[in-house]
Amino acid sequence: MVFASLKIRELKKAYQTNSLTPQEVRKDYAHKAARLDEQYGLFITLLKGRESDREFIPAAAADNLCLEGDRTTCASSLLTGYNSPFSAYALEKAMAAGFGILGKTNLDEFGIGVGTGASPFKTTHNPWKAGYYAGSGAAAALAAGAVMTAFASDARGELRQSASYAGVVGMKPTYGRVSRRGLVDYASSLDQVGVITRCVEDAAFALSAISGHDLKDPTSLNKPVDFYPLPKASTPTKLACPREWRSAEGLEASVVKSFEETLRKLAKAGVEIQEVSVPALKQSSLVAMIIAAVEAFSNLANFDGIRFGERTPGEHLQDMYIKTRTAGFGQRVKEFLTLGALVSSGKHYQDYFLWAQKYRRVIKEQLETVLEETPFLIMPTLPFAPPALSRQEPGLEYRGDTYTSLANLAGLPAISLPAGIHEGLPIGLQLVGRPFEEGALLNAAANVETIISFPGFNPEGEEGK
Amino acid sequence: MMAAEFEPVIGLEIHVELMTDTKLFCGCPATFGEEPNTQVCPVCLGLPGHRPLLNRKAAEYAIKAALALNCQIASHTTFDRKNYFYCDLPKGYQISQFFYPMGTEGYVDINIEGKDRRIGLRQIHIEEDTGKLLHAGSIVDANFSRVDFNRAGVPLIEIVTHPDIRSAEEAKLFLQKLRAILLYTGISDCKMEEGSMRCDANVSLRPVGSQELFNKTELKNMNSFRSVQKGIEYEIIRQGKIFRKGGEVIPETRHFDEGRGTTKAMRSKFAASDYRCFPDPNVPPLRVSEEWVKKIAETLPELPDARFHRFVKLGLPEYDAELLTSNKELADFLDIALTYYKNAKTLSNWLMGDFLRLLNAAALDASQSKVTPKKLAELLTLVDQGTISGKIAKDVFEEMFATGKDPKDVIAEKGLIQISDTGELEKMADEILAQNPGSVADYKGGKEKALGFLVGQIMKATRGKANPKVANEVLLRKLQEL
Numbered sequence: 001m002v003f004a005s006l007k008i009r010e011l012k013k014a015y016q017t018n019s020l021t022p023q024e025v026r027k028d029y030a031h032k033a034a035r036l037d038e039q040y041g042l043f044i045t046l047l048k049g050r051e052s053d054r055e056f057i058p059a060a061a062a063d064n065l066c067l068e069g070d071r072t073t074c075a076s077s078l079l080t081g082y083n084s085p086f087s088a089y090a091l092e093k094a095m096a097a098g099f100g101i102l103g104k105t106n107l108d109e110f111g112i113g114v115g116t117g118a119s120p121f122k123t124t125h126n127p128w129k130a131g132y133y134a135g136s137g138a139a140a141a142l143a144a145g146a147v148m149t150a151f152a153s154d155a156r157g158e159l160r161q162s163a164s165y166a167g168v169v170g171m172k173p174t175y176g177r178v179s180r181r182g183l184v185d186y187a188s189s190l191d192q193v194g195v196i197t198r199c200v201e202d203a204a205f206a207l208s209a210i211s212g213h214d215l216k217d218p219t220s221l222n223k224p225v226d227f228y229p230l231p232k233a234s235t236p237t238k239l240a241c242p243r244e245w246r247s248a249e250g251l252e253a254s255v256v257k258s259f260e261e262t263l264r265k266l267a268k269a270g271v272e273i274q275e276v277s278v279p280a281l282k283q284s285s286l287v288a289m290i291i292a293a294v295e296a297f298s299n300l301a302n303f304d305g306i307r308f309g310e311r312t313p314g315e316h317l318q319d320m321y322i323k324t325r326t327a328g329f330g331q332r333v334k335e336f337l338t339l340g341a342l343v344s345s346g347k348h349y350q351d352y353f354l355w356a357q358k359y360r361r362v363i364k365e366q367l368e369t370v371l372e373e374t375p376f377l378i379m380p381t382l383p384f385a386p387p388a389l390s391r392q393e394p395g396l397e398y399r400g401d402t403y404t405s406l407a408n409l410a411g412l413p414a415i416s417l418p419a420g421i422h423e424g425l426p427i428g429l430q431l432v433g434r435p436f437e438e439g440a441l442l443n444a445a446a447n448v449e450t451i452i453s454f455p456g457f458n459p460e461g462e463e464g465k
Numbered sequence: 466m467m468a469a470e471f472e473p474v475i476g477l478e479i480h481v482e483l484m485t486d487t488k489l490f491c492g493c494p495a496t497f498g499e500e501p502n503t504q505v506c507p508v509c510l511g512l513p514g515h516r517p518l519l520n521r522k523a524a525e526y527a528i529k530a531a532l533a534l535n536c537q538i539a540s541h542t543t544f545d546r547k548n549y550f551y552c553d554l555p556k557g558y559q560i561s562q563f564f565y566p567m568g569t570e571g572y573v574d575i576n577i578e579g580k581d582r583r584i585g586l587r588q589i590h591i592e593e594d595t596g597k598l599l600h601a602g603s604i605v606d607a608n609f610s611r612v613d614f615n616r617a618g619v620p621l622i623e624i625v626t627h628p629d630i631r632s633a634e635e636a637k638l639f640l641q642k643l644r645a646i647l648l649y650t651g652i653s654d655c656k657m658e659e660g661s662m663r664c665d666a667n668v669s670l671r672p673v674g675s676q677e678l679f680n681k682t683e684l685k686n687m688n689s690f691r692s693v694q695k696g697i698e699y700e701i702i703r704q705g706k707i708f709r710k711g712g713e714v715i716p717e718t719r720h721f722d723e724g725r726g727t728t729k730a731m732r733s734k735f736a737a738s739d740y741r742c743f744p745d746p747n748v749p750p751l752r753v754s755e756e757w758v759k760k761i762a763e764t765l766p767e768l769p770d771a772r773f774h775r776f777v778k779l780g781l782p783e784y785d786a787e788l789l790t791s792n793k794e795l796a797d798f799l800d801i802a803l804t805y806y807k808n809a810k811t812l813s814n815w816l817m818g819d820f821l822r823l824l825n826a827a828a829l830d831a832s833q834s835k836v837t838p839k840k841l842a843e844l845l846t847l848v849d850q851g852t853i854s855g856k857i858a859k860d861v862f863e864e865m866f867a868t869g870k871d872p873k874d875v876i877a878e879k880g881l882i883q884i885s886d887t888g889e890l891e892k893m894a895d896e897i898l899a900q901n902p903g904s905v906a907d908y909k910g911g912k913e914k915a916l917g918f919l920v921g922q923i924m925k926a927t928r929g930k931a932n933p934k935v936a937n938e939v940l941l942r943k944l945q946e947l
Contacts, residue, residue, distance in 0.1 A: 065514075066513065066514045072513070072514075074513070079513070082513070084512070084513065084514065085507060085512070086507055086514075088514065180516065180747075181514065181515075181516040182514040183514055184513040184514045185514075187746075188745075188746035188747050189746035215518075216516060216518055217516045217518075218516070218517075218518055218519065218747070218748060218749050219516075219746070219747060219749060294741070294743065295743075295746060297548070297741070298546055298548050298557065298558050298741070298743070300557075301548060301550065301556065301557020301558055302511040302512075302513070302555060302556045302557050303513075304550065304552070304557065306552050306612070307510050307511070307512070307555060307614075308512060308513075317551075317552055318550075321550055341741075344548075344741040344743070345739055345741065346739045349741070353743070357743075
C-alpha cells in the first residue's frame with residue numbers, strides 16, 4: 001500500500017469506506033517513522049501515537065510543544081528528563097481531530113535556529129540530499145514521508161524556512177489564531193504554532209484542526225475558523241512583490257533564478273504580479289533578532305534548575321544558577337541570551353531594544369499599507385538554497401530570516417511552498433496574507449501550487465511496487 | 466539639634482495583598498497558611514509552556530483602591546516583566562505594571578499635631594507576589610533553604626508615595642490612615658504581622674530649604690507601624706551623624722533589626738539591579754472603560770474622611786470622630802446604632818469607653834461582638850426612660866457583652882429595675898429616717914450634706930436600684946414634714 005501520496009482528505013475517505021483501518025495505518029507509520037528516524041535523525045522521542053477508533057492521521061510535533069505522558073526536551077540538555085504535566089492546547093485539538101502523534105521531532109535548542117546543528121541529541125539530514133540542512137526534524141519528517149503533518153513553531157521563520165529546505169508546505173497562521181499554551185516559546189510576541197504538510201489542502205485541514213479560541217491563552221483570539229474545506233478560487237490571484245527582495249544580503253543566484261522563473265510562470269497563468277515597495281524589509285531580520293533575543297533572555301529565565309530540569313549543584317544559589325545554565329544550555333542559546341541581556345541593558349535599552357520595538361511598528365504599518373491595496377505578498381522564503389551541514393558561516397542563520405521575520409513582526413499569516421529545485425535541493429517561495437484571512441491566503445497558495453506544479457519528492461518512491 | 470540643619474525626605478512603598486479567592490494569573494487559591502507547595506500549578510510555578518490569565522477581580526480591587534486613594538485611573542494599562550533571578554521568583558521575572566500603572570497621582574490626607582498634611586501618591590500598580598524562603602537555621606549560615614511557592618502569584622498592589630513625608634511620626638500616621646482607607650474598601654485585610662501589608666521606606670536627609678534630593682537608603686523588614694516609625698527614626702539619626710561628619714550616605718538597602726532597633730546594610734541579592742522591563746507579551750494590555758470604573762466607584766463605601774466629617778456634624782468631638790472612623794467596625798456599629806438611638810454623643814461615650822475596653826480584653830472587633838447595635842440602643846433607651854440608672858446599665862452591659870442577652874432580660878433576671886415607685890420609697894424613707902436620728906438632726910440644724918448621706922442609705926438598702934432623683938424628693942418632703 002502506498003500511503004505517502006495520499007492527502008489527508010483521501011485518507012479519511014479510505015477510513016470511511018473501510019479500505020484502510022486506523023490500526024494498520026498506525027502500525028505502518030510507526031514502523032516507518034522509526035526506520036526513517038535512523039536514516040535522517042528526525043525524532044528526539046518516538047511515540048506510539050494514540051489512535052481513535054475511527055481515525056489515525058499520522059503526525060509529529062516539534063519537541064518544544066508540550067505533550068503529557070512523555071518527555072518534552074525542547075532539544076535542550078537542561079530538559080533531558082522533563083515530563084510536562086500538561087499538553088499543548090494545539091496538540092490536544094489536533095488529537096481530538098484524529099491526528100496521532102508518532103514522535104517529537106528534532107529542532108535547534110528551544111527552536112532558536114533552523115538547522116538542528118544546535119540540538120544536543122542529533123543532527124537532522126535533508127532527505128533530498130544527505131549532508132544538507134533540512135531545517136528541522138518536523139520538515140524532514142514530511143519530506144521523508146514519515147508522517148502526514150507536523151506541528152511546529154515559527155518565531156522568525158523557522159517553520160517556513162525548514163519547509164522550504166525540505167520541499168514541503170509550511171504555514172504560520174496569524175498571531176492569535178492558534179493557542180500558544182503549551183508551546184515552550186522563546187519569543188512570545190513572535191511565536192505561533194503552525195503546520196507542515198505535503199500540500200496546501202492538508203495545511204488547510206491541519207491548521208483548521210488546531211485553530212480556535214483558547215480561554216486560557218489571552219493572546220489567542222476568538223475568530224471564526226472557516227478555511228477548510230477550501231472554496232474553489234474563482235479569479236486569478238493578484239500578488240504584490242516587494243522590490244527589496246533583490247537587495248537581500250547574500251542572495252544566491254539559484255534563488256534569483258528560481259524565483260524569477262516562478263514569477264514568469266505565474267504571470268503566464270494570468271496571475272497579476274504587482275511590484276511594490278516595503279523599505280522596512282531590509283531591517284526586519286535585525287529588528288526580529290533584537291526583540292527575540294530580549295524575550296528569550298526573559299522567557300528562558302525560568303530554566304534555573306530549581307523547580308524542574310537538570311540541576312548542577314553549586315556552592316550557593318548564584319553559583320548553582322551559573323553552573324546549571326552553563327551546563328544545561330548549548331553554545332548558541334548562551335550566545336543568544338547574552339545578546340538579549342546586552343541589548344536590553346540600561347546602557348543599550350534605548351538604542352537597540354526600544355529602537356527595535358519602534359521599528360516593529362513601522363514594519364507593521366508598511367505591510368498594512370501594501371496589503372490594503374493587494375491582499376497578498378510574494379517573496380522567496382530564503383535568500384539561499386539549503387546549505388551543506390558543513391557550511392559553518394557566521395551570520396548564515398540570521399540572513400535566513402531576511403524574508404520571513406516580517407510576518408512574525410506584523411503577526412500576519414504566511415505560507416511557504418516548494419517552487420523550484422536547484423542541484424537536487426528544493427527552493428521555496430512565500431506568500432503573506434492579511435490578518436485572520438487564512439482562507440484567502442490558503443486559496444491563493446492552492447492556486448500558486450497548481451500553477452507551479454512542483455514535482456514533489458518521494459524518497460520512498462519505490463515502496464509498494 | 467539636627468532638625469535645625471537637615472530635614473528628612475521620606476517616601477514609602479507599600480505592598481498590600483489583595484483578598485481575591487485566586488491568584489493573579491491562575492486559578493490556585495490565594496489563601497494564607499496552607500501546607501507548603503500545595504497551592505501551585507504550572508502557571509504559578511513558571512513551568513515551560515505555561516500561560517498567565519489575568520484575574521479581573523484583582524484588577525477591579527486595584528481600581529477600587531486607586532479610587533479610594535484619589536488616583537487618576539488609567540484607561541489603558543500594561544503588564545510588564547521585571548527581570549531578575551532569585552529562587553523565590555519562579556519565572557525569573559515578576560509581572561508588574563511598569564509603563565502604564567493602574568492609578569497615578571493620588572493622595573492621602575493626614576492630621577499631625579492639629580495640622581492637615583497631604584501626602585502625594587505617585588502610583589498604584591498591580592503585581593504578583595513571590596514565593597517564600599524557608600531557611601534551615603538562620604539566613605546567614607543555613608546549609609540549605611527550601612522554597613514555598615504557595616504565595617507566588619498572589620495579587621498585590623504596590624502603592625508608591627512621593628517623597629512628601631517629613632518625619633517618622635508622619636510616616637506612621639500616613640500608614641495608619643492608608644490602612645484604614647484600604648480596610649474600608651475591603652480589598653485587603655492589611656495585616657502587617659502576617660505580611661498582607663508590607664512597607665519599605667526610602668529615607669534621605671537634606672539641608673532645610675534645599676529642594677535637592679540626596680542619596681537615600683531603602684529600609685526593609687519593618688513588620689509593624691512601630692517598626693516603621695522606629696526604623697525611620699534610627700535612620701534619620703544615623704544619616705544625620707554622617708552628614709555632620711561631612712560624609713556621604715551610601716545608597717543601599719538596609720535591614721531593620723527589630724530587636725536592636727537599628728538598621729544594617731543588607732548584602733544585595735545580585736549586585737546591580739537592571740530589570741530590563743518590557744511589556745509581557747503573554748499578557749495583553751488591559752483596557753479600563755469609564756463604565757467599569759463607574760461601576761466599581763459605586764461599590765465604594767463612605768471613606769474615613771467623609772465619615773469623620775459626618776460624625777463631627779452629628780455632634781461628636783473631633784477626637785471621638787477620629788478614633789471611631791479609624792476603627793471601621795466600631796464606626797459601622799455606631800452608624801447602625803444611630804438608626805435606633807439618636808444621641809450620638811451618648812453612643813460614642815459607650816462605644817469608646819466600656820465597649821472598646823471589653824472588646825480589647827476579649828481581642829474582638831465590634832463586628833464580632835455579641836451585643837448588637839440594636840441591643841445597645843435599647844439599653845440606652847432604658848436609661849433615658851429611668852428604668853435603670855446609668856450605673857446599673859454598666860453592669861447590665863457587661864452581662865450583655867458576655868452572653869448576648871437582651872437588656873430587658875438581664876434586668877428582669879437580676880431584678881435590677883429602678884425603684885421609682887414613691888409608695889415603696891416613702892416606706893423605705895420612713896425606716897431610714899427612724900434609724901438615723903442624728904442625721905435628721907444635722908439636717909434640721911442646717912447641714913444640707915446630711916441629705917446626701919440619707920439618700921445614700923436608701924441606695925444602699927435597694928442595692929442601687931432606687932431612682933436617686935425620686936429618693937431625693939421623697940426624703941426632702943419627709944424631712945420637711947417632720
